[in-house]
Amino acid sequence: MPFKISKKYFNDKWTDLGLTEDNGDNWAEGILIIKDRFDxxxxxxxxNIKNDEFSGFVIMSIDCLLIETLMQFYLGVDNTEINYSGENWKAFRDFLKQSSHFNTYFKTNKICNVFYQQFRCGLLHQAQTKQKSLIKVCQPDFVILADTTNVDKGLIIDRIQFHQNLVLEFEEYIEKLKTNETNFKGENLRLKAITKMDLICAE
Structure with missing residues (x-):
């Protein structure tokens, strides 16, 4: 029985497209389905909530969820464990270091791991950031160190800039699907998207 996978689409709409890497006529519709799945x-x-003064925890929590989901689309997997064998922080490392919208600030494995532990895990498991990490707005740089002598103490992140950069990353992904490009491993993004969406639509 068909079920909804987004506001506009049921799962059979995707499966009926019968997408392959190069059937361009159907990819325009397929990309609309993927976009609506995120939008x-x-x-x-x-x-709707980005201008609310107290929306920082909600926005950053969902942004972390979206990073992990985007990585699953990039890699064509059902869950992050498949590629990272219990070291899920490495999915965030790969995302943050490979993205042109984030890698200016996330240059090292250490800072990526601090983000994963103190933001992603803190927010999703305990509804708080850890150590001295903070979520703020209207700071000049969207990531600064809480303690300039010790990255382990935490990060201070401007959640408006962080989210804007994530939106740019998603828009870039959509454009890469349109032009049939590859992921950071040199693998075809359309084929990975087909695998991920087929898993979603088969549930």
Whole structure:
């Protein structure tokens, strides 16, 4: 029985497209489905609350979820464990260091791991950031060290700039699907998207 995978689409709409890497006529519709899969449950709602003074925890929590989900689309996997064997922080490392929208600030494995532990895990498991990490708005750089002598003490992140950069990353992903490009491993993004969406639509 068909079920909804986004606000506009049921799962059979995707499966009926019968997508392959190069059947371009159907890819325009396929990309709209993928975009709505992200927009309707996530990005659209975040737009509605982004100006609320106390929305930082919600926005950063969902941004972390979106990073992990985008990585699953990039790699064509059902869950992050498949590629990272219990070291899920490495998925965030690969995302943050490979993205042109984040890698200016996330240059080292250490800073990526601090983000994963103190933001992703802190927010999703304990509803708080850890150590001295903070979520702020209106700071000049979107990531600064809480203690300039010790990255382990935490990060101070401007959640508006962080989210804007994540939106740019997603928009870039959509454009790469349109032009049939590869991921950071040199693997075809359309084929990976087909694998991920087939898993979603088969559930």
């Amino acid at each position: 309707s449950p996530f990005f659209n709602h975040l737009d």
